[in-house]
Amino acid sequence: MKRWIAIGLVVLVLGGIIVYNKILHPAPGAGAPGASGGGNGKGASDAKGGAGGGKNGPGGGGPASVNGFVVISQQLREDVVSSGSLLASEQVDIYPEISARITQLNIREGQPVSKGDLLVKLFDTDLKAQLQKLQAQADNARRTEERNKQLLERGGISQQEYDIVTTNLRSSLADIDLVKANLQRTEIRAPFSGVIGLRNVSSGAVVSTSTLIARLQQISSLKLDFSIPEKYGSAVHTGSLISFVVDGSNKQSQGVVYAIEPGVDEQTRNLRIRARVNNETAGNGQPLFRPGTFARVTLTIQNEQSLVVPTQAVIPQTRTNQVILVKNGKATFRDVKTGLRTAGTIQILSGLQKGDTVATTGLLFLKQDAPVKIGKVITIPGTGPKVAQN
Template sequence: MRTRYIIYIALALLVAYLIYNKFFSPHAKESAAAIAAGGKGSKGRKNGPVSVNIMIVKDTAVNNIIDVTGSIDANEKVSLVSQTAGNITGIYFTEGSKVKKGQLLVKVYNQDLEASLQQIKYQETLAKQNEYRNKILLQKEAISQQEYDTSLTSLNSLKAQGDVIRAQISRTEIHAPFSGTIGLRNVSPGGYLSPQSPIAQLVNIDPAKVTFSVPERYLSIIGPGSKIRFNTESSRENFTATVYAIEPSIDVNSRTITVRAKAPNPKGLLTAGGFAKINLTLDQIPKTILLPTQAVIPDLKSSLVYVYQNGVAVSKPVKTDMRTDTKIQIIDGLKPGDSVVVSGLIQMRPKVPLKIAKVIK
């Protein structure tokens, strides 16, 4: 029994020692003091000023530029076909080559027409001689006017027949209607060619046409002579073009107007059907405010920025308009000389103390 009491007393003393060592010993007091000091230090850091970069607002001249997409078209483009049917007797072009206007490209069988033309020529020669003799006889009053008129009509009729055959022969020869590059041919020598058979495509793409659409609001700004800059996926070069035609009506679905420009293409870097990313300079705004995009915070009703005033952050609602990749235009809410916060925006709240790390002018 005494042994049990001794064990209880020993356990009680051990617990008392542990409690004393944890809460009342000099070491425990020092630890508590250190924790309290650390808490005060953390609170001080939390309520300390936020280090930020600020930008001094100033008026800036900026070009009013919009980015649109368009398509590249050939200056002239035609699918070559024959006006008559027959077997092909000659192909006089190489696929993908340059051809000149009027160059013979394909010839269809026409020997029967050539023979008929030759026959008409013989008859015409005889008719000319007959007409000449009758004309002399008429002057000498050896024949009547009616006899001479009959010989003249016969001559003119033969000339007309010759013209008809020449026209038929011309339709058996396909010539290039303009200079350009001819594409892949769809016919072979000896094959039968009909008016429905496509021969090849002929394309002239110097200059190239660039077709695109702009919003209706810019109709009064853009016009013939306006310059555009654009680039394509197939080339790293930047190209320029000049507007030369505008569609006279507005698309009722998109409320846009179609514009067409011409771009020099001496190196052949532009290809018909290509995609153009167009940079269109409409006009210049002489005085406006531009801020880095990250400085403007979207809000439910508008947008806002934080301004440095008397050492603290002050929020200001602003109205925005034109945007670029890195800048945004402010049309209301700021004035030149304001100090706009452009960094540390995650920590921004109204009345937050600020410390200026850098001033951007």
């Protein structure tokens, strides 16, 4: 019962609104009920004007007024920002080749060393004694070989007996070479010039082949490893310049690409790149960068003059993009190929020329060949180069 009462009230309210609008308060220009549109037709004329949308409105008789933009050429730069790591130009962990006791330790922690400098000397007395013994045996075998050679020439011994003597001599000489090689393993020398790190052993300690003595790094120049998406691979080459910033410093530093991984990583689809960085010393004599430091790398892919239009001038389509070109007072829809996109502009690769005028407002109401009037010409704020970040 209550529901029917509510429905009845709604019907009465709606009926009252209709009666008020149609009979008691008709719209301007509309005739009274029963009128056939007599008189001078003023009401009909007003209604026609309302339907037309005004002189300059969409669908009106006059040209639509829109804002325009004159296509310009602007410096446009595309940067790829990536994370990288600074690495030592050369680096080696120093391990002994044999197990022995340290008899001499020439490591000055944190100090530079030259290639060939003796860093560690291991116990070698037993090897030296063995070498003296083998040298004495080799001298005896050499004299025996000389005597038997003379006997062979006179026919005193057979060729087989002489061959046995020469074999013993060569064996003694090989044993000597082996002991000399073991003696060289008791000396650990710097393989290249660099800076020695913190040592992990002391003089007199017994070390094995798994004992890390120290780390040697060459840091006069550093390597900078970073990766970029594979689609930018064709834009980078050996000799390309990069800039980077390390944590704790706002200074932009430079590097030069000198090596590119030939293949793309299958997991990340990134291309690994390596650059060379000159590790200059600061005022206190310390190098500016240390190996292992995180770096934010910026690689400039493109930096050239390009045609640009405001973002609002481009109409996205299913398979292409369009702009409305205003020419000779008419609107022409033009397909364009776009490139880089910045905060307020889009790069135009093809479809427009410098000096063309495109509409930036009223795009939804304009039709092909519709009359258009440029009410205001807009400009892009800022005069510096636009940067597209990836």
